Amino acid sequence: MNALFGLIPDTAAAAIWAMVVASLLPLVMAMSAKVFGGFNLKDNAHPRDFLQHTTGAAARANAAQQNSYETLPIFLVAVLVAMLFFVPQAIINKIAWLYVIIRMGYCVAYITNLAMFRSILWVLSMICSLMLFYLAIRISA
Template identity: 35%
Template sequence: MPLAYWCVLIAALMPLAIVSYAKAGTQNSNHNPREGIDDLPPAKRRAYAAHQNAYENFPFFAAAVIIAVVSGTPINTVNILAALYIVLRAMHAVLYVNDAATARSIVYALALVANIAIFVLPAFQ
């Protein structure tokens, strides 16, 4: 199985890791898990936002990887771009939590470019 597929799994699980940090040590009720988000400290609210952003970006990444691999795009290129995407998305979450807005936006844009590159690679075969 190509590394790029493992990256899809990591991207699918990343939001869960981020939200675990957001909710760690809180009095959040499992009966109403989204209640109380506004009462979290600022860094934890940003982590919750990063968690949502990770979910929002996952479908495009997963589709791009699957399309590229199934289309016969050189797997080494897809693997490198997929791994780069994962690193950038992890950096995005850390920057989000630490309120580094400009750096976060730059890293977000770089991850988006990597994702677009994966998606369009089959067109250049």
């Protein structure tokens, strides 16, 4: 049986692709921040200075980028630990892609300034990572 109604195969490649997409999400947010902020080629000399002085959606996209980088290592390690301890691949895939979908929603909520919804999505994304650790612990015990 395939994960998520047949959309995601039950192979390790699906979890690896989820890790790739999650790893690219901060870059997408960085590009969004630059687009929303009116980034010009001359700003490339000091892009961090440019992003520090943005406001509105650009500043929020930059903050989403930073938070995505902060939570990414936990997710990546959680997926690898779950795979290492032989958590069923279909379960890993479902949780990994759920994390990615939630993080995408988180970024949209951040950019559109939906603070409470964003916080809820952040907690749910962390639960995904923690659940992978928990399952690995249960299997190894």
